[in-house]
Amino acid sequence: MFYWSLAVEYMKNYVKTKLTYRADFWVELLSDLLFQGVNLIFILIVFQHTPTLGGWTEAEVVFVYGYFMVPAGIFGAFFNIWNFSERYIVKGEMDRVLTRPAYNLYQVLLENLDPPSLFGSLVGLVIMVLSWGDLGLAFHLTDVLMMAVFTIGSVMIYGGLFTALTAISFYSDAPTGILPLMYNISNYGRYPVNIYNKIIRFLLTWLLPFAFVGVIPASYFLGRHEAGLSNLALFTPVMGVIVLGIGLLIWNHGVKRYRGAGS
Amino acid sequence: MNSAYLDLIRIRFLMMLAYRVNYYSGIVIYTINIGAYYFLWEAIFGEQKLLAGFTLAQMTTYVAVSWMARAFYFNNLDREIANEIRDGSVAIQFIRPYNYLIVKLMQGFGEGLFRLILFMGPGLALVCLIFPVKLPTDPGVWAIYFVMLLFSFLINTQINMLVGLFAFFVENNEGMLRMKRVLVDLFSGVIVPISFFPGWLAVTMKWLPFQAITFLPSSVFTGRIAGSEVVRVLGIQVIWFIVLIIPIAWVWRQARTRLFVQGG
Secondary structure: OHHHHHHHHHHHHHHHHHOOOOOHHHHHHHHHHHHHHHHHHHHHHHOOOEEOOOOOHHHHHHHHHHHHHHHHHHHHHHHHOOOOHHHHHHOOOOHHOOOOOOOOHHHHHOOOHHHHHHHHHHHHHHHHHHHHHHHHOOHHHHHHHHHHHHOOOOOOOHHHHHHHHHHHHHOOOOOOOHHHHHHEEEEEHOHHHHOOHHHHHHHHHOOOHHHHHOHHEEEEEEHHOOHHHHHHHHHHHHHHHHHHHHHHHHHHHHHHHHHOOOO | OOHHHHHHHHHHHHHHHHOOOOHHHHHHHHHHHHHHHHHHHHHOOOOOEOOEEEEEHHHHHHHHHHHHHHHHOOOOOOHHHHHHHHOOOHHHHOOOOOOHHHHHHHHHHHHHHHHHHHHHHHHHHHHHHHOOOOOOOHHHHHHHHHHHHHHHHHHHHHHHHHHHHOOHHEEEEEHHHHHHHHHHHHHOOOOHHHHHHHHHHHHHOOEEEEEEHHHHHHHHHHOOOHHHHHHHHHHHHHHHHHHHHHHHHHHHHHHHHHHHOOOO
């Protein structure tokens, strides 16, 4: 209850700041979409030069992309902690967070809410629905349920991974993290993983399981069974719990090591 | 006076050196990144030998070199400038006996130089060992490439400055900063070489400064542009460098009368 009221208060605060910088809100919304859209543009450009990608058609790859946008948008709205190290460690704002009674990560996330990002999820859903028709896939009511389950799992994986990566700044005092580079790697989980060699496929499935935020759950709907993809999809929520758990462990352990650096 | 500017490069370089551990992990991640790209492009090529004038080997080299070059020219000067405008510390910069923008340029250069030596060098070497990246053997190509790389840095920094200075007019330009980053990555040709773009978009790109940041230098490096064409391409970079000075100077002049400090 306490945590819920905190969220509401932070939301109110967010709306107030956005009303101050109104034009920026729209630019941000647009830039979020564009940020997501760049990779869609990549897919569209690439398919002008080739009919299939490792046996997958354009419509299928776009469908996978649509799926990816849904958890990515939710993740972007609630885990917008790209500049964590700069703001909380280097400037020492973590001190302020730690003196308060609510869980520190929860506060940090609330302070950095980015609701416009949710618009990306909406666009992703639209892309999915459109390609659903294009591909002539059968529709079952259970698909809606599965979609919800997969989305939650994917968001947890994404969130857990980036929480763990952000927590690195507690251990090494580097100002510019490896997050931007990691973001690039997260892109590859969206392409049919069968095109990669064993090492990269293993990496994307089990070590940095970005494939669970893209091609694996999407292949459940597409009915692509190669390399057990659609069966793996059912493990998405399990992976989510594991990855988020590991992320929180690393974070909590890191917070204990935190020594205020601010002045 | 000039030696003060040079010192700024040195100071920023040393500052980066203090945090060098980050770059070792960066090299590994970069290698994975290029690896994933390599397989992605291999799948895209499929049976085809040539796509938009690229062979698979050229494509791999293009991608590896472009991302490495990005490490050199990429900087956060836009955000630094915007933040200093927003928290008002730019007011102090106005009264100091140096040119604020040149100071920023030098700091960015120190940062780029650091990444060039500790990140680009080892990163590219590692990638060459693992993937079929073919570096040019002609020292002339290397020389001209480094000149072009310098202009990539200058042009990218100019664009950063312009967007950063916009904070004088719009108070909060966070969204714009993000948008610019995405646009530069897409239109400079880091993500896809511009020759892959559909016709009309490729033509539009020829009239914008972005291609001068990545596409042109990387094309020279991979040998797709050679001979007298190289001079023309270098000319395009020089022209953009000069042209971009004008709006920056104008915005900077305007800015002096517009500064109002929000808190801080």
